[in-house]
Amino acid sequence: MNPDLPVLIVLGAVSVASALGLLLSRNAIYAALFLVLNFGVGAVIYLVLNAPFIAVVQVSVYAGAIMVLFLFVIMLLGAERLSPGENPPGMSFQRPLAIALGGVLLGLALYVLFVRQPPTTATALADSSPMAVGLSLFGPYLFPFEVVSILLLVAMVGAVVLTRNR
Amino acid sequence: MPVLLEATLKSVVLIFVLLTGFAYLTLTERKVLARLQARIGPNRAGPLGLLQPVADGLKLIFKESITPAGVDKPIYFLAPVLVAVPAIIVFAVIPVGKGPAFQLASEINVGALYIVGVMGVAVYGITLAGWASNNKYAALGGLRASAQVISYELGMGLSIVAVVLMASSASLADIVEAQMPGNILGWFIFRQPVAAAIFAITAMAELARAPFDLVEAEQELTAGFMTEYSGMKFALFFMGEYVKMIAVSALFATFFLGGWSGPFVDQAPILSVVYFTIKVVACLLLMIWTRATLPRMRYDRLMGFGWKVLTPVAIANVIVTAFLIALGVPGYQ
Numbered sequence: 001m002n003p004d005l006p007v008l009i010v011l012g013a014v015s016v017a018s019a020l021g022l023l024l025s026r027n028a029i030y031a032a033l034f035l036v037l038n039f040g041v042g043a044v045i046y047l048v049l050n051a052p053f054i055a056v057v058q059v060s061v062y063a064g065a066i067m068v069l070f071l072f073v074i075m076l077l078g079a080e081r082l083s084p085g086e087n088p089p090g091m092s093f094q095r096p097l098a099i100a101l102g103g104v105l106l107g108l109a110l111y112v113l114f115v116r117q118p119p120t121t122a123t124a125l126a127d128s129s130p131m132a133v134g135l136s137l138f139g140p141y142l143f144p145f146e147v148v149s150i151l152l153l154v155a156m157v158g159a160v161v162l163t164r165n166r
Numbered sequence: 167m168p169v170l171l172e173a174t175l176k177s178v179v180l181i182f183v184l185l186t187g188f189a190y191l192t193l194t195e196r197k198v199l200a201r202l203q204a205r206i207g208p209n210r211a212g213p214l215g216l217l218q219p220v221a222d223g224l225k226l227i228f229k230e231s232i233t234p235a236g237v238d239k240p241i242y243f244l245a246p247v248l249v250a251v252p253a254i255i256v257f258a259v260i261p262v263g264k265g266p267a268f269q270l271a272s273e274i275n276v277g278a279l280y281i282v283g284v285m286g287v288a289v290y291g292i293t294l295a296g297w298a299s300n301n302k303y304a305a306l307g308g309l310r311a312s313a314q315v316i317s318y319e320l321g322m323g324l325s326i327v328a329v330v331l332m333a334s335s336a337s338l339a340d341i342v343e344a345q346m347p348g349n350i351l352g353w354f355i356f357r358q359p360v361a362a363a364i365f366a367i368t369a370m371a372e373l374a375r376a377p378f379d380l381v382e383a384e385q386e387l388t389a390g391f392m393t394e395y396s397g398m399k400f401a402l403f404f405m406g407e408y409v410k411m412i413a414v415s416a417l418f419a420t421f422f423l424g425g426w427s428g429p430f431v432d433q434a435p436i437l438s439v440v441y442f443t444i445k446v447v448a449c450l451l452l453m454i455w456t457r458a459t460l461p462r463m464r465y466d467r468l469m470g471f472g473w474k475v476l477t478p479v480a481i482a483n484v485i486v487t488a489f490l491i492a493l494g495v496p497g498y499q
Contacts, residue, residue, distance in 0.1 A: 064286020
């Protein structure tokens with residue numbers, strides 16, 4: 001048996017629990033913190049899978065930068081609490097959409113698990129070193145990488161234009 | 167020795183050293199500040215006031231721990247922990263001396279990124295403390311803290327990128343090795359002066375220390391995010407702040423001052439720890455000196471300086487460094 005299996009089972013349980021906490025929490029701050037916990041668990045799973053680079057990027061990008069901004073906005077708006085029984089506005093079409101997208105994700109996960117050959121630990125280790133990630137970003141994946149950069153730049157310009165008061 | 171036992175022992179020693187360092191750093195700061203302001207400073211508890219930290223600690227333990235009305239209890243109690251823990255775990259990747267005996271995880275090739283990540287997570291404690299305290303001063307302090315840390319994190323990360331480019335490795339052990347071509351001019355503070363300056367400024371802003379202490383600007387916000395905290399919870403915030411001071415000093419020493427390197431470290435490896443400590447203490451004293459010298463910045467100036475000066479300069483520095491390395495300019499291979 002894989003010696004990492006017990007660790008992964010515990011991590012998976014924590015991950016599912018924090019995801020449920022995120023969905024069921026009536027307070028947006030708590031929901032955001034559950035999401036941070038979920039990202040943290042994801043990072044530990046990457047560590048167990050011998051991918052420290054991705055683990056640390058996960059923490060610094062998602063937990064360290066994006067979620068702090070989320071928290072900042074929630075605190076600034078001061079609208080973090082839902083009264084009991086009240087549903088957030090605009091939820092009616094979101095639920096079926098979420099179920100459909102969740103189904104697609106599950107299908108993809110099953111495809112990766114059962115149809116595609118999983119990479120061995122050795123290739124995973126070689127693929128996840130900072131140098132390997134950099135080489136593949138600027139090598140075979142250069143075009144998508146540049147597209148994403150331009151997308152981010154457009155979003156940034158948009159934010160600047162929207163917040164300019166004139 | 168089993169790996170787990172070794173790591174545990176090292177961690178215990180590290181935490182003990184950090185807590186003692188924290189206690190005496192508060193005393194040093196008070197004494198040095200006093201001298202810089204032509205005062206004497208604490209000199210009553212024990213010889214030369216050396217028992218002052220013990221007295222402070224005892225006082226804080228016996229203080230009543232007040233929980234104000236209307237606080238969000240779980241987060242109110244979690245916040246001090248979230249400030250203190252990241253400050254300590256930064257040390258996991260810092261090589262304190264030569265050889266594996268003085269290093270915990272300095273070899274991992276993502277050390278520099280790990281530091282950026284942990285520094286980024288550290289802001290949660292302050293933000294949440296401000297939010298959970300049910301106090302408008304605390305909330306304003308928390309908001310200021312998150313805005314400030316997010317703005318300055320970028321400059322700090324980019325200055326570390328320049329260092330990583332120079333060492334062509336993100337492992338802190340390799341970064342120290344890369345600064346040792348035999349003389350002091352190998353230190354990155356001489357080969358990367360711009361990155362060193364940006365790191366020093368952004369580190370002080372991340373710590374929210376003077377001149378960047380708008381987070382707890384006493385005249386405007388009483389004590390900012392820690393207004394509603396008392397007793398040991400306040401002590402945890404205090405500890406987090408001072409351990410973080412030691413952490414960024416250790417990082418500055420590692421990135422720019424050659425880490426543990428110095429004469430005769432090959433003959434007596436223990437000397438490397440001494441050199442490292444001297445460098446860290448020098449950085450700490452510089453930080454205290456800055457606090458005694460400079461007035462607090464205005465908030466809009468702080469933001470403008472971070473986004474319009476530090477970040478562009480840091481980006482330019484990374485680009486220039488990359489070009490110099492690509493061209494193979496001597497000292498930049």
